[in-house]
Amino acid sequence: MSIFESLRxxxxxxxxxxxxxxxxxxxxxxxxxxWLVLRVLTDDxxxxxxxxxxxxxxxxxxxxxxxxxxxxxxxxxxxxIVTQSSMGLVSLVLGLDVLVGGARLWxxxxxxxxxxxxxAYDAPARQIFVARMVPTDxxxxxxxxxxASFNAARLLGPAASGLVIAxxxxxxxxxxxxxxxxxxxxxxxxxxxxxxxxxxxxARAKGQLREGLAYVRHRADLLVIIVIxxxxxxxxxxxxxxxxxMVRSVFDLESDAYxxxxxxxxxxxxxxxxxxxxxxxxxxxTVIIAALLLGLSSLLMAAAPNYALFxxxxxxxxxCVLTLLTSANQTIQLTTSPAVRGRVMSIYMMFLLGTTxxxxxxxxxxxxxxxxxxxxxxxxxxxxxxxxxxxVWTRRHRCADSTYSSSRPFLCAGGADAAAVRPAAGADxxxxxxxxxxxxxxxxxxxxx
Numbered sequence: 001m002s003i004f005e006s007l008r009x010x011x012x013x014x015x016x017x018x019x020x021x022x023x024x025x026x027x028x029x030x031x032x033x034x035w036l037v038l039r040v041l042t043d044d045x046x047x048x049x050x051x052x053x054x055x056x057x058x059x060x061x062x063x064x065x066x067x068x069x070x071x072x073x074x075x076x077x078x079x080x081i082v083t084q085s086s087m088g089l090v091s092l093v094l095g096l097d098v099l100v101g102g103a104r105l106w107x108x109x110x111x112x113x114x115x116x117x118x119x120a121y122d123a124p125a126r127q128i129f130v131a132r133m134v135p136t137d138x139x140x141x142x143x144x145x146x147x148a149s150f151n152a153a154r155l156l157g158p159a160a161s162g163l164v165i166a167x168x169x170x171x172x173x174x175x176x177x178x179x180x181x182x183x184x185x186x187x188x189x190x191x192x193x194x195x196x197x198x199x200x201x202x203a204r205a206k207g208q209l210r211e212g213l214a215y216v217r218h219r220a221d222l223l224v225i226i227v228i229x230x231x232x233x234x235x236x237x238x239x240x241x242x243x244x245x246m247v248r249s250v251f252d253l254e255s256d257a258y259x260x261x262x263x264x265x266x267x268x269x270x271x272x273x274x275x276x277x278x279x280x281x282x283x284x285x286t287v288i289i290a291a292l293l294l295g296l297s298s299l300l301m302a303a304a305p306n307y308a309l310f311x312x313x314x315x316x317x318x319x320c321v322l323t324l325l326t327s328a329n330q331t332i333q334l335t336t337s338p339a340v341r342g343r344v345m346s347i348y349m350m351f352l353l354g355t356t357x358x359x360x361x362x363x364x365x366x367x368x369x370x371x372x373x374x375x376x377x378x379x380x381x382x383x384x385x386x387x388x389x390x391x392v393w394t395r396r397h398r399c400a401d402s403t404y405s406s407s408r409p410f411l412c413a414g415g416a417d418a419a420a421v422r423p424a425a426g427a428d429x430x431x432x433x434x435x436x437x438x439x440x441x442x443x444x445x446x447x448x449x
Contacts, residue, residue, distance in 0.1 A: 022184045090115045133197070147322055161173050212340050228328075235382035287324060302380060
């Protein structure tokens with residue numbers, strides 16, 4: 001399969017490039033937001049930066065499950081126009097606030113929470129909707145390409161942001177980001193609706209939230225993935241805090257250096273995403289191995305003696321991050337029953353994004369007390385421990401012995417779990433048949449954007 005196979009489909013192609021533009025703007029804003037808090041509104045406070053990050057991801061913890069239920073019920077295309085426009089509006093207001101000189105730290109906190117709220121409802125709907133643009137046999141490729149788009153933007157955005165900040169200040173970065181959200185909104189409004197694939201919608205009924213939770217509880221493979229992602233997201237994926245602190249406090253450099261290291265980090269991320277786009281079959285063991293290697297490479301990055309080696313060491317870290325996140329995303333999406341997919345993905349996103357508000361302030365505090373190197377090392381150690389614990393658990397419960405049905409990309413774990421994960425007759429019967437005929441699945445980047 002070609003790396004760019006999914007781009008053959010018109011609607012996905014339009015969405016892909018529109019998302020690339022919007023993601024570039026989002027990465028520009030992330031750098032500008034961190035720098036605004038770290039250098040303009042505080043005196044190099046990693047704790048304040050960590051709190052900003054926490055507030056941005058807190059809505060995912062609070063609202064993701066409900067967002068997944070909404071995504072299973074609504075017209076995702078129209079809903080996404082609203083969420084994408086909302087994110088652009090928040091960026092516009094914050095940018096104007098900075099440019100007129102009225103920005104305060106609590107303003108940034110409020111904007112971070114508002115943006116996070118829009119993202120919490122946008123993510124599961126986006127995942128389901130992207131599935132409507134490609135047939136089932138192109139899903140894994142589309143997942144990888146979404147990650148590639150996200151990380152190509154990560155490569156471009158920070159570097160551009162560093163230049164704009166140095167030239168005109170962070171306020172203009174927020175305005176640029178606001179404009180970029182027009183691209184996905186226009187793409188959604190101009191799509192060929194007749195070429196979209198149908199996915200089942202959940203009818204309103206009692207107990208639907210509990211149904212999604214019960215589904216996950218009986219899937220041992222999903223539980224392993226969610227636990228690893230929770231630990232890694234909580235303690236390891238805080239590079240927006242630790243990298244900025246390393247650049248400023250350890251190497252005594254400015255915003256352009258932070259933008260450069262973020263772009264170098266993205267080189268590894270993009271490589272991981274492109275590699276993932278070539279895989280047809282996801283594996284739980286890939287998630288475990290990637291978490292272990294992420295922890296080890298993070299420990300090496302924490303020990304980097306100078307800025308050049310620090311920047312270079314971020315490449316394998318970025319590679320492992322995207323391999324981990326994309327593999328987890330692919331496995332969950334490709335093995336989940338369509339009738340509950342929005343709710344299952346929202347639970348996954350809740351742990352992926354919602355644990356960051358817990359871990360980011362902790363890592364920020366560790367960085368303030370013992371230096372940014374300690375913050376990165378703590379995250380690396382947490383990833384290693386989670387991976388080793390997963391190896392022990394899967395061997396004990398035989399979760400590693402898994403197979404995929406040839407007629408349906410659905411994971412069947414050995415033992416008692418096998419019966420639990422098979423779709424029941426009735427509601428899932430029709431979706432299962434549709435899947436075997438090549439109908440649509442959903443996809444999205446595993447990252448919050």
